[in-house]
Amino acid sequence: xxxxxxxxxxxxxxxxxxxxxxxxxxxxxxxxxxxxxxxxxxxxxxxxxxxxxxxxxxxxxxxxxxxxxxxxxxxxxxxxxxxxxxxxxxxxxxxxxxxxxxxxxxxxxxxxxxxxxx
Numbered sequence: 436x437x438x439x440x441x442x443x444x445x446x447x448x449x450x451x452x453x454x455x456x457x458x459x460x461x462x463x464x465x466x467x468x469x470x471x472x473x474x475x476x477x478x479x480x481x482x483x484x485x486x487x488x489x490x491x492x493x494x495x496x497x498x499x500x501x502x503x504x505x506x507x508x509x510x511x512x513x514x515x516x517x518x519x520x521x522x523x524x525x526x527x528x529x530x531x532x533x534x535x536x537x538x539x540x541x542x543x544x545x546x547x548x549x550x551x552x553x
Contacts, residue, residue, distance in 0.1 A: 461481065461513065461514055461515045461516060461519075462479060462480065462481050462512075462513045462514075462515060462516040462518070462519035462520075463479065463480050463481070463482075463483040463486075463510055463511065463512055463513065463519060464477065464478070464479050464510075464511045464513065464519050464522045464523045464526065465477070465478050465479075465480070465483060465486070465487070465507060465509060465510045465511070466478075466507075466508050466509035466510075466526075466534065466537075466538060467487070467490055467499055467504040467505070467506060467507055467508070468504055468506050468508050468545065469502055469503045469504050469505065469506065470506070470545075471544075471545035472535070472545070473504075474502045474504060475504075475531065475534055476490075476498055476499050476502070476504045477523055477526045477527050477534070478499075478523065479516075479519045479520055479522075479523040481516060483510060483552060484552040487507050487549045487552065488549075490504060490505060491505045491549065505547075505549075506545070506547040506549070507547060507548045507549040507552075508538050508542050508545050508546070508547070508548065509537060509538045509541065509542060509548075510548060
């Protein structure tokens with residue numbers, strides 16, 4: 436995908452799957468919500484499918500469980516955990532408007548992408 440930084444790979448929602456641009460990844464930055472235009476949570480993990488499942492099952496107490504954030508609306512793969520952590524920190528400091536624009540760029544309908552994880 437033109438214009439992407441090396442080491443960052445974005446998934447785009449299609450009808451049946453997440454279309455992946457890039458190679459294998461070592462870490463993920465993701466955004467969870469409870470509904471379209473609802474509360475947002477930005478996280479980082481080395482295993483996206485497992486972490487999303489933990490959020491959905493309410494395995495741990497915390498922000499996502501308290502607010503019922505079970506919908507994965509954005510996922511971005513990184514080559515290493517350090518770059519993913521830095522990206523997560525950057526996004527967490529963004530305004531809500533910027534975060535919403537980031538989601539809309541790849542998932543304009545705020546579809547739950549968790550069922551498309553492999």
